[in-house]
Amino acid sequence: MNALFVITLAGCSSQANLTPAPAPTSGTEVVLATPLQVSYQSELALARLGQLLSSSDLNNEQRAELFYERGVVFDRVGLRTMARIDFTRALRERPDFAEAYNFIGVYLTEQQSFDEAYDAFDSALELMPDYDYAYLNRGIALYYGGRSKLAVKDLAEFYRHKPEDPYRVLWLYLAESQLDPKMAFQELQRRYNQRHSEEWGWHIVAVFAGQQGINQFLQTVEQASRDNRELAERLCEAYFYFAKLAQLQGDDDKAVNYFKLSLASNVYDFIEHRYALLELQLLAPQGDDAALDDAG
Structure with missing residues (x-):
């Protein structure tokens, strides 16, 4: 699921579906792709954005946008320290840049600096109350920070914005499982039965719901x-x-x-x-x- 997803399977009402499917066994197959490499387009974009940022004719708004764009490209190619520096620069040029706060919050979550991450996401949502991916990312930060009830609240809001998105179903389930695993699994099955479609990510939900095996998925x-x-x-x-x-x-x-x-x-x-x-x-x-x- 980028920040920014498949087969319709019949439901099953057997008692076995009241608990999550068992963890993969040693016989589970493994499928691999060739690891993605930095693309020519990304390298070219970084060079172009660097040239644009060297101009002295830019105003604060333009510089903020360019720093943000370059930060996104740095993030895409795995240069997260460089990306974070550019997002911080974007905020220095434009303190009301909600998307930059969101990225900073993600990096702080990765570093397990949870209180600072919450502050960054709070800033993003104060500036853009309907920014649903800030709800996702704050919910994930709360999930990893051990604040399960608040995580469920944010991830339920994220789910409410687009309940047909299978990845929203999965993150809500993971958070709810920290509070009540049996209830969470029943809700996962209910959401799967109500919403599953031909979108690819529903395959993964089907595995969680016990409707498909991992080997079959792979x-x-x-x-x-x-x-x-x-x-x-x-x-x-x-x-x-x-x-x-x-x-x-x-x-x-x-x-x-x-x-x-x-x-x-x-x-x-x-x-x-x-x-x-x-x-x-x-x-x-x-x-x-x-x-x-x-x-x-």
């Missing part, structure tokens, strides 16, 4: 992807959520492997990629942080 994703980029993006998403499913079943070792598979896609600007790294940091044994920093 066979489908490989066949249905039009090219390597689409396959990499879909696997980045899927492996992240399969890791979260493994965590719900208490299989942290399986979760670690799936998070690493998500990272291997190099789809840097997907939230699943950025939070896969955070998840690995949270799961890493003490002393392994340096290795994880190198991986990021």
Whole structure:
């Protein structure tokens, strides 16, 4: 799911569907895409934006927009420190730049600086009350910060804006699971039965709802992807959520492997990629942080 997704499957009313599907076993298949590389278009965009920013004829508004645009490109190619610097510069030029606050909040969440992240998202929402992705990102920050009730509130608001989006269903389910796993799973099934469509992401929800196996999903994703980029993006998403499913079943070792598979896609600007790294940091044994920093 970028910040910015498939088969209609029959529901099942058996008692087995009252609990989440089991975590993947050692027999689970693995599908890989060629990791995405920095594109010529991104390199050209960075050069062009750098040239434009060197002009002395820009006003504050123009400079803010250019810093923001370059920050987005830096983020897309995985240069997150450079991106954060540009988003900070954009805010210096234009203090009411809601989208820049949103990006800063995401980076603070990745660093586990949760209180500062909440402040950044609060600023974004004060400036743009209907900015639904700020609700998503603040909800995720609250989720990782252990403030489950507030996370559910934000992610429910994000879901309300577009209930047919499968990724909104998944994030709401993950937050609700921290409060009441049985209720959360029943709500997941209800939302799946009401809303599932031909949009690709509903495949992942189907796995969570016990309607499809992971191996079946992986066979489908490989066949249905039009090219390597689409396959990499879909696997980045899927492996992240399969890791979260493994965590719900208490299989942290399986979760670690799936998070690493998500990272291997190099789809840097997907939230699943950025939070896969955070998840690995949270799961890493003490002393392994340096290795994880190198991986990021």
